[in-house]
Amino acid sequence: MIDKNYAHPDALVTTQWVAEHLSDPGLRLIESNEDILLYDTGHIQGAVHIDWRADLQDETIRDYITVERFSALCERHGISNNTTVVFYGDKSNWWACYALWVFRLFGHTKVKIMDGGREKWISEGRHLTKAVPHFVHGHYTPPCEKRRDEEIRAFYEQALAQSREGRPLIDVRSPGEFRGEMTHMPEYPQEGVLRGGHIPGAASVPWKMAVAEDATFKSYEELRTIYEDEAGLKRGDDVIAYCRIGERSSHTWFVLTYLLGYKNVRNYDGSWTEWGNRVGAPIEKG
Amino acid sequence: MPYPAKLNQIIELFESLPNAEKRESLISYAESAMRQAPKDGETFDLEDIRKDEECTDSVGVFLKISPSSRGCTFRVTLGPQVQTLTKAMTSILCKGLDGLTPEEVIEVPADFVPKIVGADLVRQRSQTVYYILTRMKGITKVWLNRERSARQHV
Numbered sequence: 001m002i003d004k005n006y007a008h009p010d011a012l013v014t015t016q017w018v019a020e021h022l023s024d025p026g027l028r029l030i031e032s033n034e035d036i037l038l039y040d041t042g043h044i045q046g047a048v049h050i051d052w053r054a055d056l057q058d059e060t061i062r063d064y065i066t067v068e069r070f071s072a073l074c075e076r077h078g079i080s081n082n083t084t085v086v087f088y089g090d091k092s093n094w095w096a097c098y099a100l101w102v103f104r105l106f107g108h109t110k111v112k113i114m115d116g117g118r119e120k121w122i123s124e125g126r127h128l129t130k131a132v133p134h135f136v137h138g139h140y141t142p143p144c145e146k147r148r149d150e151e152i153r154a155f156y157e158q159a160l161a162q163s164r165e166g167r168p169l170i171d172v173r174s175p176g177e178f179r180g181e182m183t184h185m186p187e188y189p190q191e192g193v194l195r196g197g198h199i200p201g202a203a204s205v206p207w208k209m210a211v212a213e214d215a216t217f218k219s220y221e222e223l224r225t226i227y228e229d230e231a232g233l234k235r236g237d238d239v240i241a242y243c244r245i246g247e248r249s250s251h252t253w254f255v256l257t258y259l260l261g262y263k264n265v266r267n268y269d270g271s272w273t274e275w276g277n278r279v280g281a282p283i284e285k286g
Numbered sequence: 287m288p289y290p291a292k293l294n295q296i297i298e299l300f301e302s303l304p305n306a307e308k309r310e311s312l313i314s315y316a317e318s319a320m321r322q323a324p325k326d327g328e329t330f331d332l333e334d335i336r337k338d339e340e341c342t343d344s345v346g347v348f349l350k351i352s353p354s355s356r357g358c359t360f361r362v363t364l365g366p367q368v369q370t371l372t373k374a375m376t377s378i379l380c381k382g383l384d385g386l387t388p389e390e391v392i393e394v395p396a397d398f399v400p401k402i403v404g405a406d407l408v409r410q411r412s413q414t415v416y417y418i419l420t421r422m423k424g425i426t427k428v429w430l431n432r433e434r435s436a437r438q439h440v
Contacts, residue, residue: 036407037370040313054406 005220007261011254012115012217013086015124022046028083028135031118032099033090034247042128044088044121048077048135052095052247056102062270064147070106071140078135081108081143088114088121092208092215098250101267104152107143113254116216123214152253154240154266156274156281159199162240163282168233169202170241172252173272177244178204180285183276193276197283199242203231207248210255223260235262242268242275289398290390293382300402308404312374319373322380324348324361334425335363342414343367347421349429357385360422371403371415378402379418388433391426394419 003009021027022045029047031039039049050056055073058065065073079085085103087096093113100111114121122128149155154162162169176182180197198204209226212218218226227233239256241249246269256262275281289297300308324330328350335346343365350359360383362376383391396416403415 035369035371037309037312037316037374040309041316041370 004217006259007220008258011112011258013112014115015121015126018044018086018088018114018121019126026082026084028077028079028085029114030077030085030087030096030099031089032087032095033118034095035090038090038118040130042130045127045129045131046133047088048133050077050099052098052102056099064102064105067106067142067144067146071142074108074140075138078138080138080140082110083138084110084112086112086114088117090118092119092211092251093117094207094247094251097254098247101152101250101253105147105149107148109143113258116214119215152257152266154242154268156268156270156278158266159240159242159268159270159275160281162238163199163201166201168237168239169199170227170231170233170239170249170252170256171198171202171204172207172241172243172248173198173204174206175204177272178202180283193244193273195276195281195283197276197285199275200282200284202242202284205231205252207243207251210252210259217255217259220259223255227256227260233262236264237262238264238266240266240268242271244272245269246271290383290386290394292384293378293394293398296378296382297398297401305404305406312371312403315375315377316370316373319362319364319376322361322376323363328361330361332425332429334421334428337365338417342369345418345421347418347425349422349425351388351429355385356387358388358391358426359384362418369414371407372418375399375403375415375418379422383422388426388430392423392430394423 006012018029029044030050031043031047032050032052033039036051043049056064085108087093087100089096096113096117100113103111159169171178177196178198183193183196205227210218210223217223233239239262241252241256243249246267249267249271253265253267256265276283288294300311303311330348330350332349333346335344337344345365345368346363348361351357360380362380364373364376383394396419399415
């Protein structure tokens with residue numbers, strides 16, 4: 001547990017805490033990365049790999065897997081309903097937060113993030129292994145009959161309504177993407193979007209504002225200053241966060257939900273690759 | 287179009303491997319990427335070290351061309367943030383394109399990449415797997431342009 005005055009401090013654990021709980025049978029470590037082969041190069045002992053694309057998304061439709069497939073995925077990794085799942089990964093935990101958010105879509109609430117992610121674990125000289133663990137199949141009864149999309153996920157129409165009604169939208173992309181000066185992330189290839197800019201009325205708060213140099217999350221007070229004093233969010237606001245495909249905004253969703261304690265935050269995972277390609281979608285530049 | 291012989295050997299090896307072994311081989315190639323850096327005392331005809339806006343870290347490509355055979359030798363340096371697939375492709379290309387003439391390098395089609403990597407690993411976020419080949423072709427084109435220009439001035 002990390003004490004930086006967070007609203008839900010138990011949602012974040014340190015690398016040291018993870019090192020001390022590697023043999024805990026009620027805990028499963030999940031590594032989730034952007035670099036598809038990074039897990040294979042070495043991972044924390046006992047960690048399983050969940051691929052954001054192959055494991056969590058439907059192969060055909062742009063959507064997530066079904067409740068049945070999610071249950072099968074958990075069981076395959078020895079995860080039962082009462083297993084606490086600790087996520088970590090590369091890119092300051094983008095994909096770890098994304099995987100955690102998807103687990104929440106399916107109603108799994110015993111979830112944590114390892115603060116600082118893979119970078120911090122490695123920078124501290126901690127051990128990695130290539131041994132892939134195998135666990136006895138878990139027994140997973142879906143906590144809900146269908147995904148809880150309506151609670152923490154936003155779709156195009158909802159983001160559009162949010163924009164028209166002047167309710168908070170947080171654009172977590174880089175300033176250049178927000179202003180419409182570029183249609184790809186800095187340091188990334190173009191991902192096939194036709195228009196640049198942002199959803200009208202959205203505030204620009206790049207995801208990176210929430211992390212320190214060592215990839216750990218900033219303190220409650222620092223985060224409150226960024227999101228409330230500077231971006232104008234208020235307690236009780238119904239907030240939608242978005243980026244390009246929903247992973248950076250999962251990071252911000254985690255910050256707002258678990259670290260600042262906002263109760264109504266949704267991630268618009270269609271994000272700019274949907275909005276910027278959609279015929280007739282209103283766009284603001286600058 | 288047939289692939290160059292050395293590259294073709296690597297492609298055929300990968301095509302014969304089941305997915306798990308394919309991944310293991312990619313990791314093995316990725317781990318040898320650092321050995322593709324210039325060796326002490328090596329000299330080059332062209333060097334191109336830069337960090338492109340679309341790439342996560344800096345990549346240096348070094349080209350030496352044998353005056354007698356016109357065979358290319360590539361060396362590559364990679365920044366620490368470069369993705370594992372890109373590291374693997376660096377080793378594969380340094381070996382697979384070794385000894386080709388500049389004209390042959392330019393002609394190498396990029397469609398071998400999914401054959402090595404596997405279609406499931408080539409996705410939007412891993413398009414930089416093509417990046418090293420693009421950079422190698424780029425530096426080779428510069429060399430060819432200079433050669434052409436030098437010939438015109440003789």
